Amino acid sequence: xxxxxxxxxxVSLSNPLVLASGIWGSCAHTLIRLARRGAGxxxxxxxxxxxxxxxxxxxxxxxxxxxxxxxGLSNPGAKTQRAVxxxxxxxLTPLGVPLIASVFGESESxxxxxxxxxxxxxxxxxxxxxxxxxxxxxxxxPFALNPxxxxxxxxxxxxxxxxxxxxxxxxxxxxxxxxxxxVASEGADxxxxxxxxxxxxxxxxxxxxxxxxxxxxxISGAALRPVAVRCVYDLAASVDIPIIGTGGVLDGExxxxxxxxxxxxxxxxxxxxVHGDGAFQHxxxxxxxxxxxxxxxxxxxxxxxxxx
Amino acid sequence: xxDATHRVVTVRKVVSEGETGVTLIFDNSIVADAGQFVMVWxxxxxxxxxxxxxDYPLSLTIADVGPFTHALCALSCGDRLWIRGPYGKxxxxxxxxxxxxxxxxxxASLALxxxxxxxxxxxxxxxxxxxxxxxxxxxxxxxxxxxxxIVATDDGSEGYQGSVLDALQNxxxxxxxxMVYGCGPEPMLAALAQYAQKTDVPLQVSLEAVMKCGxxxxxxxxxxxxxVCKDGPVFSGQVFSHALQLDEMS
Numbered sequence: 001x002x003x004x005x006x007x008x009x010x011v012s013l014s015n016p017l018v019l020a021s022g023i024w025g026s027c028a029h030t031l032i033r034l035a036r037r038g039a040g041x042x043x044x045x046x047x048x049x050x051x052x053x054x055x056x057x058x059x060x061x062x063x064x065x066x067x068x069x070x071x072g073l074s075n076p077g078a079k080t081q082r083a084v085x086x087x088x089x090x091x092l093t094p095l096g097v098p099l100i101a102s103v104f105g106e107s108e109s110x111x112x113x114x115x116x117x118x119x120x121x122x123x124x125x126x127x128x129x130x131x132x133x134x135x136x137x138x139x140x141x142p143f144a145l146n147p148x149x150x151x152x153x154x155x156x157x158x159x160x161x162x163x164x165x166x167x168x169x170x171x172x173x174x175x176x177x178x179x180x181x182x183v184a185s186e187g188a189d190x191x192x193x194x195x196x197x198x199x200x201x202x203x204x205x206x207x208x209x210x211x212x213x214x215x216x217x218x219i220s221g222a223a224l225r226p227v228a229v230r231c232v233y234d235l236a237a238s239v240d241i242p243i244i245g246t247g248g249v250l251d252g253e254x255x256x257x258x259x260x261x262x263x264x265x266x267x268x269x270x271x272x273x274v275h276g277d278g279a280f281q282h283x284x285x286x287x288x289x290x291x292x293x294x295x296x297x298x299x300x301x302x303x304x305x306x307x308x
Numbered sequence: 309x310x311d312a313t314h315r316v317v318t319v320r321k322v323v324s325e326g327e328t329g330v331t332l333i334f335d336n337s338i339v340a341d342a343g344q345f346v347m348v349w350x351x352x353x354x355x356x357x358x359x360x361x362x363d364y365p366l367s368l369t370i371a372d373v374g375p376f377t378h379a380l381c382a383l384s385c386g387d388r389l390w391i392r393g394p395y396g397k398x399x400x401x402x403x404x405x406x407x408x409x410x411x412x413x414x415x416a417s418l419a420l421x422x423x424x425x426x427x428x429x430x431x432x433x434x435x436x437x438x439x440x441x442x443x444x445x446x447x448x449x450x451x452x453x454x455x456x457x458i459v460a461t462d463d464g465s466e467g468y469q470g471s472v473l474d475a476l477q478n479x480x481x482x483x484x485x486x487m488v489y490g491c492g493p494e495p496m497l498a499a500l501a502q503y504a505q506k507t508d509v510p511l512q513v514s515l516e517a518v519m520k521c522g523x524x525x526x527x528x529x530x531x532x533x534x535x536v537c538k539d540g541p542v543f544s545g546q547v548f549s550h551a552l553q554l555d556e557m558s
Contacts, residue, residue, distance in 0.1 A: 026526075074528070204312070207390065
């Protein structure tokens, strides 16, 4: 038997798989369903202080390398989300599956106020989404591209929230390690690496137009995986807080790559397009099979081994 | 070119659906199960899901209810639009006696059930309802397929006066069916679920939802713990009733 248990910032998880934010996470019932179907921990969709409509359709498209999306952070606002999170927490607690609440803000003060509201639902973690590439035309450069800006927003939130704090980083930062050091020094307990890549663009040649209404969108799925693995590898070599390695993990061996790069836990998103709510079982089965065939008993037996 | 997200289809014929909208018949075909849907994109206008009304030739029935559907209803022969899909889980067509219950534009997702069933020589009874006679959709199609058609209008301008559920419950003969298929407004479907439970006939319903991805990723179209785009749009009567209960608790 292999042991898939993980300690993430002092919270024990039955397995390393994390439902990534923005996937199925706008409703308590769907979060609970995915917890029942094997997620080790689930992340709610990012919410902001005020409600947001997001971008008009088309917002999410499948292409040969995975997905491209510009949903545009549609959410009901932090007050309504607080009720959703309370409901989710109520259903998740008996299952022993922790909850990560993702929060987005356009400014330090908006982040701080949204976190204050969301914290009242007592999620096990709050994740700061400082790296969404799909709202740049609205809010300018994401905080995650700049170490000083990322550090400041982390400090602003830390001043009002003493729970476990994760910061979601961008693969588009010129130097992701500097950003990680900045947020770690301002009190982040862990990192989620990474958000979507790009932004990218797909033009429909018959329409002569970009297909996404936002024109550009973040790239995820298989095309993101090698970038995400490299980011996790660089981060693990430079910071000593845990990393949730996220980006294009579709099967067990993709999860193994993340762990070998140094990830403590592994985010799952695009895999739900392929496997629906069976995505977690699919990945866990592959991960277990790999460990048995290689003679590993625990994830620690090979975590970070790619650095040796 | 492998990263095309949509395929282009060309309108061959436009059939008027009274005051309600149109049926667009295309030069193209699609491999789809009855009850599956496609995402329809009109560049610079928007993208929304529509049931596949017919597969060969591809046909979509559009109720004119807002700016996007208004633009679709204004298309004429030779115009192009862009589709992706088909997506979702469709109807299981079981038994030999099929009861179809459609409210308004819900008729669109049941027409392909009727076609498949009639092609294999099955009996199909359709209860088709709308507010008034000019809002009835796809009467011609169910007639063409040789279904037995019973019409209900709220104002009595055609057929039975009352809702389609009233018509079904008060029908003068016993309706014998192996499977009930429903599509229409949710209160109608909730009442249909009660009818199916009472008469002990299995039920499948097709739900409508505001969708973003259509791929089972974003979660925008949740009902209870189900996603309409991926788990549905067709659900068994039991799953539908459970989803309604979960949503009421929220």
